[in-house]
Amino acid sequence: MDNTATADAPNLDCLIIGGGPAGLTAATYLMRFHRRILVVDAGSSRARWIPTSHNCPGFPSGVHGTTLLERMREQAMGYGTPIVSGCVARLEKQDEGFVATAADGQRWRARFVILATGVVDRMPALRGLEDAIASSAVRLCAICDAYEASDDSIAVYGPIDDAVRHALFLRTFSPRVSALPLDGSAPDPELAQQARDAGVTLCPVPCTMRYEPAGETADAADGVVVEFEDGSTTRFTTLYPVLGSEAQTAIATALGARCDDNAELIVDAHQQTSVDGLYAAGDLVSALNQIAVAVGHASIAATAIHNRLPRNFRERRETQPPTAPDLPTPAR
Ligand SMILES: Cc1cc2nc3c(=O)[nH]c(=O)nc-3n(C[C@H](O)[C@H](O)[C@H](O)COP(=O)(O)OP(=O)(O)OC[C@H]3O[C@@H](n4cnc5c(N)ncnc54)[C@H](O)[C@@H]3O)c2cc1C
Incomplete structure (x- = not known):
């Protein structure tokens, strides 16, 4: 299924902006809820800097940041998630949803948006x-x-x-x-x-x-x-x-989303920002900047969005439905 949509095309149920641990988790959840989604990712997850993470649940010997990202991407794509490389420059409220415009002019229309754009660390002047x-x-x-x-x-x-x-x-x-x-x-x-x-x-x-x-x-x-x-x-x-970081919230604040004193997004118990329909997950939200937290945010946001969307009851099938294509083999 090609989920790419222009502003004239049918609505996506949810557009996910950012393909780090938060965005990819949200994608896996929403695809498993049989929703029509798309991920746009600029490809600079903080997790790529991680030499080896030893506190990431499920990896007793540790995991390299890029390996973790690859596995999360593989998991989301295994359910058919379309992932587009790009950088969303603008988000507008329109009718019952949003229109997102990428820096290269691509546009998507979606009922809900999950912003998972992370933070950018301020780095010291240090040779090497x-x-x-x-x-x-x-x-x-x-x-x-x-x-x-x-x-x-x-x-x-x-x-x-x-x-x-x-x-x-x-x-x-x-x-x-x-x-x-x-x-x-x-x-x-x-x-x-x-x-x-x-x-x-x-x-x-x-x-x-x-x-x-x-x-x-x-x-x-x-x-x-x-x-x-x-x-x-x-x-x-x-x-x-300890030079701090810059939360990548410009798209949300341009729509009026509220931030805390640290310039990170304030969300409710379902990860919704102060803008109706705009959810946020991961480091850019006011919370601990951790993979486990990002993943938790994303699962809460994705489930809340699924529950707000019109019901998508499954049609009865004459024959047993096949298992979903290309599902990843369970890790041992
Ligand atoms: C050196 C280092 C070590 C770390 N070690 C650990 C660890 O051991 N354990 C742990 O739990 N955490 C660790 N972290 C923190 C962890 O990397 C972050 O908590 C995690 O990556 C946050 O995930 P995220 O999805 O919120 O954001 P990110 O992973 O930063 O992903 C955000 C994504 O959004 C994209 N994006 C941004 N703006 C746009 C836009 N406008 N349009 C489209 N895409 C956009 C970015 O390119 C990026 O791909 C470490 C971080 C660093 C830097």
Whole structure:
């Protein structure tokens, strides 16, 4: 079935914008509800940065982010989900639904929309950043992977108060935690005291930071070398930048959807934004930025949408219906 629709074509039941863990889960659910949907995806899921996730349910030995995305895509496509590469630039309310327009001019009309466009991390100026993330010398999510950094020499880099708060969080995992300030601002005195009490080192502002693979020096592990103004350097095994991220909400806010102080979308218990018919799932929603959460959001949104759509009773068939085509083989 070709689900691609122009604005003149019949309505989709639901357009899903974003094909990361949230969007792909929503697609699998809605296809299994026999709904007419389409996913538009710009192809830059945050999950592609994950070297190995160890907290993703069902993967006791961990899973690489791109492997997880491939498997979720395969699962959604196994039920016939059409996935179009593209970037939705505009969403308009029209009649009983929405019209979405992609940057290349493609258009789709849908009764409901699930926005699953994620967030984009603000990255530090660090030489060799991509290799550092791939090798886990730079980590972006302490809730995801601080366990793997247990007992490492850890630095947290960001606005000083944020850096100290995260450093205190990371003390659960290592006795060697330092806070690296983004600039020369003084820390909140109470936080500074908590840092001293917890044995968190407050460092000067770094001048440069660079990734240093294992073996380039005597160190057995990969690391990040931080250079300070006085010429001294310190090597950390793990660096967590805490520079925040930008929720990809522009399409929703242009329609009046409300956000919290962190510029992330506010949703109700069914994942609906303050715009009727527009649902949101995953990192761009005000909640923990985690795969398990994104998947949970998506299943709630997809089920709520199915229940709001007109009933799609199955026709009686003369012969037993065949099993759905190309279903993926269950994993063992
Ligand atoms: C280094 C790193 C390690 C991590 N480790 C873990 C971990 O171990 N465990 C864990 O639970 N989480 C981890 N995370 C977080 C996890 O990756 C995210 O929570 C998850 O990817 C969120 O899924 P999502 O579908 O909301 O957003 P994303 O995965 O970011 O997907 C959003 C998709 O929407 C697309 N998109 C954006 N705008 C548009 C548009 N206008 N039109 C069309 N498409 C659009 C993007 O291109 C992207 O493909 C990690 C993140 C990072 C960066």
